[in-house]
Structures are given as structure tokens and as C-alpha cells.
Amino acid sequence: MVAVIMAGGSGTRFWPLSRASSPKQFLHIIEGKPLLRVTYERMQPLFSDERILVVVGADHEAQTRRILADTGVQVLVEPFGRNTAPCVGLAARYAAWIGVHEPLVILPADHYIADAAAFRRAIETAGALCAEGGIGTLGIVPTRPETGYGYIEAAMDKPIQDGVYAVARFVEKPASSVAAAYFQSGRHFWNAGVFLATPQTLLQEFAEHMPRFAERLQILDTVFGTPSFTDLLASIYRSVENISFDYAIMEKTRQRVFVVPVSCGWSDVGSWGSLYEMRRGDEGDGDGNIVRGDAFTKQCRECFVVSEGDRFVAVLGLERALVVDTADALLVASLDSTQEVRAVVEHLKGHGREKLL
Amino acid sequence: MVAVIMAGGSGTRFWPLSRASSPKQFLHIIEGKPLLRVTYERMQPLFSDERILVVVGADHEAQTRRILADTGVQVLVEPFGRNTAPCVGLAARYAAWIGVHEPLVILPADHYIADAAAFRRAIETAGALCAEGGIGTLGIVPTRPETGYGYIEAAMDKPIQDGVYAVARFVEKPASSVAAAYFQSGRHFWNAGVFLATPQTLLQEFAEHMPRFAERLQILDTVFGTPSFTDLLASIYRSVENISFDYAIMEKTRQRVFVVPVSCGWSDVGSWGSLYEMRRGDEGDGDGNIVRGDAFTKQCRECFVVSEGDRFVAVLGLERALVVDTADALLVASLDSTQEVRAVVEHLKGHGREKLL
Numbered sequence: 001m002v003a004v005i006m007a008g009g010s011g012t013r014f015w016p017l018s019r020a021s022s023p024k025q026f027l028h029i030i031e032g033k034p035l036l037r038v039t040y041e042r043m044q045p046l047f048s049d050e051r052i053l054v055v056v057g058a059d060h061e062a063q064t065r066r067i068l069a070d071t072g073v074q075v076l077v078e079p080f081g082r083n084t085a086p087c088v089g090l091a092a093r094y095a096a097w098i099g100v101h102e103p104l105v106i107l108p109a110d111h112y113i114a115d116a117a118a119f120r121r122a123i124e125t126a127g128a129l130c131a132e133g134g135i136g137t138l139g140i141v142p143t144r145p146e147t148g149y150g151y152i153e154a155a156m157d158k159p160i161q162d163g164v165y166a167v168a169r170f171v172e173k174p175a176s177s178v179a180a181a182y183f184q185s186g187r188h189f190w191n192a193g194v195f196l197a198t199p200q201t202l203l204q205e206f207a208e209h210m211p212r213f214a215e216r217l218q219i220l221d222t223v224f225g226t227p228s229f230t231d232l233l234a235s236i237y238r239s240v241e242n243i244s245f246d247y248a249i250m251e252k253t254r255q256r257v258f259v260v261p262v263s264c265g266w267s268d269v270g271s272w273g274s275l276y277e278m279r280r281g282d283e284g285d286g287d288g289n290i291v292r293g294d295a296f297t298k299q300c301r302e303c304f305v306v307s308e309g310d311r312f313v314a315v316l317g318l319e320r321a322l323v324v325d326t327a328d329a330l331l332v333a334s335l336d337s338t339q340e341v342r343a344v345v346e347h348l349k350g351h352g353r354e355k356l357l
Numbered sequence: 358m359v360a361v362i363m364a365g366g367s368g369t370r371f372w373p374l375s376r377a378s379s380p381k382q383f384l385h386i387i388e389g390k391p392l393l394r395v396t397y398e399r400m401q402p403l404f405s406d407e408r409i410l411v412v413v414g415a416d417h418e419a420q421t422r423r424i425l426a427d428t429g430v431q432v433l434v435e436p437f438g439r440n441t442a443p444c445v446g447l448a449a450r451y452a453a454w455i456g457v458h459e460p461l462v463i464l465p466a467d468h469y470i471a472d473a474a475a476f477r478r479a480i481e482t483a484g485a486l487c488a489e490g491g492i493g494t495l496g497i498v499p500t501r502p503e504t505g506y507g508y509i510e511a512a513m514d515k516p517i518q519d520g521v522y523a524v525a526r527f528v529e530k531p532a533s534s535v536a537a538a539y540f541q542s543g544r545h546f547w548n549a550g551v552f553l554a555t556p557q558t559l560l561q562e563f564a565e566h567m568p569r570f571a572e573r574l575q576i577l578d579t580v581f582g583t584p585s586f587t588d589l590l591a592s593i594y595r596s597v598e599n600i601s602f603d604y605a606i607m608e609k610t611r612q613r614v615f616v617v618p619v620s621c622g623w624s625d626v627g628s629w630g631s632l633y634e635m636r637r638g639d640e641g642d643g644d645g646n647i648v649r650g651d652a653f654t655k656q657c658r659e660c661f662v663v664s665e666g667d668r669f670v671a672v673l674g675l676e677r678a679l680v681v682d683t684a685d686a687l688l689v690a691s692l693d694s695t696q697e698v699r700a701v702v703e704h705l706k707g708h709g710r711e712k713l714l
Binding site for chain 2 (some may be wrong): 307310321353
């Protein structure tokens with residue numbers, strides 16, 4: 001198999017740590033290294049470096065190459081982000097061009113998985129099936145009635161093999177009553193954005209569902225590895241729709257789609273609040289406080305303090321507060337409001353304060 | 358009369374804004390000017406500049422002279438702080454030396470008074486009585502059962518004149534049940550640390566209750582206004598007890614002591630929390646948030662945000678939180694825990710981080 005790590009994200013949910021110049025996949029928020037690096041290391045036991053392909057935006061190419069400088073992975077550069085469908089199409093075209101016939105394992109660079117071994121076992125199961133065709137996906141066994149994720153509904157009555165099920169349908173983020181029902185059902189799993197299929201299967205899908213894009217991708221075969229590649233890809237990207245792989249392909253495909261349910265301590269690390277919940281077990285003190293950097297807490301419970309500037313931070317008498325201090329911006333929030341960080345970014349955009357983005 | 362403004366405080370309760378180099382009386386926390394300046398301006402309608410004497414520590418002399426550069430006030434410099442008794446003794450000695458026989462009005466530089474006119478009227482009432490001897494004090498009519506202040510108990514049954522009463526006793530900060538009783542009693546007033554007496558009365562008191570100090574003070578008469586003054590005063594201060602005027606004199610005096618009760622919107626501005634309560638009416642938005650400096654709040658209630666560094670501050674989803682951001686230190690606290698700021702200062706001392714103090 002070949003791993004395709006999609007590192008093109010430009011998220012703002014970890015503002016003020018994440019910036020346009022340094023989105024989530026580059027932050028050292030877990031294990032003291034960039035999430036991209038953690039993702040790479042997670043795949044290492046299963047993939048030799050030559051079989052790992054990282055897709056990244058031109059803006060972040062240098063940073064990506066630096067983080068993976070000691071490895072032999074391949075880096076494929078998108079001119080700019082166009083969501084996941086173009087990214088997967090490009091990766092599939094490139095993989096086919098270098099002669100890959102085995103399944104690609106396509107995964108985001110900025111998720112976290114506590115039990116990497118369980119994750120890899122699920123990948124192996126799905127990969128083995130994909131080699132014969134179809135599209136595989138992982139389904140994370142829900143641990144709470146989460147409304148922030150999309151779900152995969154499995155046809156549990158007809159297992160394809162032990163622990164592998166046909167996908168009945170993909171569902172968008174549910175309302176909370178629906179999420180509660182999904183959590184109980186035993187046949188709904190979180191969509192972690194991990195997909196497996198051979199390059200040939202994927203290109204067939206693009207030919208069917210994004211035919212003009214697929215046609216233009218074909219021309220790349222004549223320029224891969226040449227100086228003309230960058231310009232040609234840019235012209236293709238300028239005209240392609242900004243659309244997710246889920247929406248463009250997965251929800252429409254007539255391929256056999258199957259899901260491998262797995263419990264592996266997965267998180268999309270979607271907000272400061274979710275990062276806190278993930279880490280409090282390992283990093284929290286007796287009162288559930290996580291303190292990173294030069295900080296002092298007193299009479300605090302379940303606080304998350306990140307001091308990345310060179311300032312001393314004191315936190316007194318607070319519960320479930322987040323403090324993120326950087327050189328030029330400071331965020332103080334309730335850990336239960338961290339999804340509102342987006343509003344800060346919108347505020348800054350609206351006031352022309354690009355330097356802080 | 359002559360006003361003696363005691364500006365020798367070295368408080369840490371407004372850390373990280375207040376530092377050893379810039380205690381509370383120098384902070385621009387109200388009306389956009391230093392509290393010392395606000396105090397000076399409060400006295401102006403009653404005192405010409407030559408009749409205002411500011412007593413300050415050597416460390417803060419330059420700062421004090423700068424703040425009052427456009428005035429003609431006199432500045433008397435203490436070598437270092439020794440609490441209020443030595444300060445009052447020095448001021449009384451100096452006043453006597455320059456020929457003052459009228460009452461001195463001794464008051465702290467770092468309190469706030471909303472109704473300055475009412476305050477001045479009380480001063481005038483007390484001053485008129487003091488001219489004939491005795492020691493006058495103001496008693497602030499309590500607006501809540503405060504446990505953080507000392508109280509003055511008045512003998513309400515025998516008014517000295519309309520609105521002036523003999524002091525029955527001074528009481529230290531009470532327990533909360535006692536404070537509740539005081540609040541109900543109608544004869545307990547907050548001790549605002551404002552005293553009135555002629556220099557002659559005061560020196561007589563020092564001769565009785567701090568005789569060795571009084572004796573040494575006398576020697577100053579030979580050096581006031583000469584270069585020898587500084588060294589001689591330093592030697593006197595090195596040996597004098599660090600003690601408050603209340604404790605050394607007021608609680609022991611056999612002089613006639615009287616109190617003028619007054620309602621003047623007084624606050625000792627004792628903590629960030631009390632500053633917030635004082636200012637929310639004037640500065641608060643519809644949700645009770647006070648925002649000073651470059652900051653953005655969303656879904657916040659009763660928050661106090663002070664951005665004095667050059668950083669952008671975002672606050673999300675919090676209630677009754679205090680955020681004080683300065684160039685090298687940040688405080689985030691519950692507005693109901695701001696008396697714990699002292700613990701931060703202790704922590705910094707204990708870890709040898711003098712730069713942050």
C-alpha cells in the first residue's frame with residue numbers, strides 16, 4: 001500500500017497558535033512535535049518512506065520538507081487548497097503514474113490517534129479488501145453522542161467479512177437528538193476522513209463524477225517531474241471545484257463501499273476544548289489543569305494554559321478556562337466555548353488585521 | 358490647613374500592572390491618570406499648591422515629581438518605607454519647622470472618592486474642630502458588610518457637634534458575622550486612613566507613644582533643606598519601628614478623637630475586583646464587560662479586560678473573568694479571586710524572579 005497524507009489544511013481553530021502561516025498540522029500540540037510528524041510516525045511501521053506521499057500547499061512546502069527532512073517521503077505540492085477531492089485526484093493520478101497498483105491509504109495529517117496499533121490493524125484489514133476493488137473507510141466507534149462529526153451508517157446485518165461491513169450511507173453532522181440515537185444504535189461510526197482504494201479505482205470514480213477534472217489530470221502524466229508541472233497544475237486547480245472527497249465521490253459512488261469499525265482513541269483535534277479532553281489524562285495535574293510553558297496556577301480546576309510567548313502567565317481561581325498566550329495575540333476562553341475561536345478570526349479579518357491571522 | 362498626601366505605598370495588589378517600580382498610586386487605572394494625580398486634584402479646590410505636601414519613597418521620587426511637575430506642591434522624600442507612623446511623624450516635624458500651626462490633613466495617595474465635594478466638606482468640618490486640638494478622622498458610611506476594612510465605632514449618643522462624634526474605639530477587620538452587625542448598627546464606619554491634627558498635637562503624641570523616634574526627629578530641624586538631611590533621615594528610619602499610625606498612635610492616644618461620618622463613594626481600590634465594581638457603572642458595556650486596550654470579547658459577562666501590552670486580546674464565553682496583559686506578564690483570574698494576586702507575587706519572590714515584581 002501507499003499512504004497519502006493530506007497536509008493541505010488551513011484551519012483557524014487553534015488560533016492564536018495556528019495562523020495562516022502555520023495551520024494545525026504544523027503545531028506542536030501533542031507529543032511535542034508537529035501533528036504532521038506524529039501522523040508520519042504513526043504510519044512508519046506499515047510503510048517504508050518511499051511509500052509515503054505527503055500532499056501539501058505551496059505556502060507550506062518548505063515547512064513540510066523541514067519537518068520531514070530526515071525521511072525519504074515524497075512531497076507533492078498543490079498550488080493552493082481546493083478541499084480534499086482535487087487533492088485525492090492529484091495523488092491518485094501521481095500514484096498511477098509512478099506505477100502504483102496497490103491501495104492508497106488516504107488520511108488527514110492533523111488528526112490524533114491514541115492507539116496507533118489498532119489504527120494500523122484496521123488499515124491492514126481494509127487495505128487487503130480494497131486490493132480487489134471498492135473503496136474502504138474506517139469508522140470510529142463513537143464514545144459520546146458527538147454532533148460535530150459526520151457519521152457512517154453500516155449495514156451490520158450483512159458483514160462482508162469478520163469486522164467489515166457494507167456502508168449503508170454517509171450522514172452529515174447530526175442534530176443532538178439524532179446523535180444520541182446514533183450513539184445507541186451500534187451501527188453508526190464517526191467518519192474520520194480515512195479512505196482506501198487503488199489509484200485505478202479512484203481515477204475511475206473521478207472520471208465518472210468529476211469528468212472534466214479527471215480529463216485534465218490525465219495531461220499531468222506528460223509533465224510530472226518536469227518544470228512545467230507547477231504551472232499546469234495551477235491552471236487545473238484554478239478551474240476545479242472546491243469540494244470534499246466525501247461529497248464529490250463517496251456519497252455518489254456505485255463502487256462497493258465498506259467500513260472497518262475501530263476503537264483507537266481517535267480525535268480530529270477540532271478545537272482547544274477537544275485537545276484538552278484528549279490530553280487531560282496524560283498531562284493534567286490532580287485538579288485537571290494542563291500547564292504548558294512558563295505559568296503558575298492557583299485555585300484552578302480543569303484549566304488549560306499554554307504560554308508560548310516569553311511572558312509569565314498567572315491563572316487564579318478559574319474553572320475550565322483556556323489561556324493561550326503567543327507573542328502578538330492572547331486568547332482567554334471558556335473550554336466550552338472554544339468552537340467560537342472562529343469568531344475571533346472573523347473579527348480580525350473584518351478589521352483588516354491580517355498580521356494576526 | 359495643609360494636606361499631607363502619603364504616596365509611599367508599595368502594594369502588589371494590582372500585579373502585573375503594579376510593580377515595585379510602579380505601585381498603585383502611579384497606575385492610570387481611574388480617569389486615565391495616576392491615582393496620585395487624581396488625589397492631588399481632589400484636594401486642589403481646598404488647598405493651594407504650597408499647602409500640599411507629598412511624602413514619597415526615594416525609589417519613586419522622580420516619578421512623583423514628574424507626575425506633579427506642573428504644580429507647586431512640596432515633595433518630602435523618605436529613604437524607604439516604614440509604614441505610616443514614621444511618615445506622619447516626619448511630615449508633622451517638617452510642617453512644624455516651616456511654621457505650620459493649622460491642622461494637617463493626612464491622607465493616602467491611592468484611594469478613590471467618587472463624590473470629592475462631599476469628601477472636602479467633611480475635611481473642612483473636621484479641620485475646623487482640630488484647630489482647637491484633638492485628632493479628627495473621617496468615617497465612611499458602610500455600603501456593604503465589608504470584612505476587608507478596619508472600622509471606627511462612634512459614640513452616637515454624644516455628638517460633639519452636628520454630624521461629628523467622639524470615637525468609641527477603632528476595630529480591626531471584622532469576621533463576616535461581626536461585619537454584618539456593624540453594617541446594621543449605624544455607628545460603625547469604615548476607617549479610610551484619613552486623619553487631621555495640628556503638627557503640634559501630632560508631635561506631642563509621638564513624644565508620648567514613640568518617644569525615641571520623636572526625639573530623633575527633633576534633630577532634623579537642624580538639617581531640613583540641607584544636603585545632610587538625606588543621610589540623617591536614613592539613619593533615623595533604619596532604627597524606627599515599621600508600624601502604622603493607627604496602631605502606634607490612634608489606638609493609644611488620650612487626645613480627644615472624633616469622627617466625621619461621610620458618604621462619598623470611597624474605595625481603597627484594594628484589588629482588581631474592587632476596581633471592577635467601582636468602574637462597571639461608568640465603563641461597563643451592556644453585559645457588564647469593561648474593556649481597556651486592544652481587545653475583543655464575545656459571549657462574555659462581567660469581564661474586565663486590560664490590555665496594556667501591544668498584544669491583541671480575545672476573550673470568549675467567560676463570566677467574571679479578569680485579564681490583565683502587560684509586556685512581560687499576564688494575569689487571568691476570577692474577579693472573585695483577585696485578593697489572591699498576592700500569592701502570585703509570593704510565588705515570583707520564592708522563585709527569584711525579581712524582574713517580574
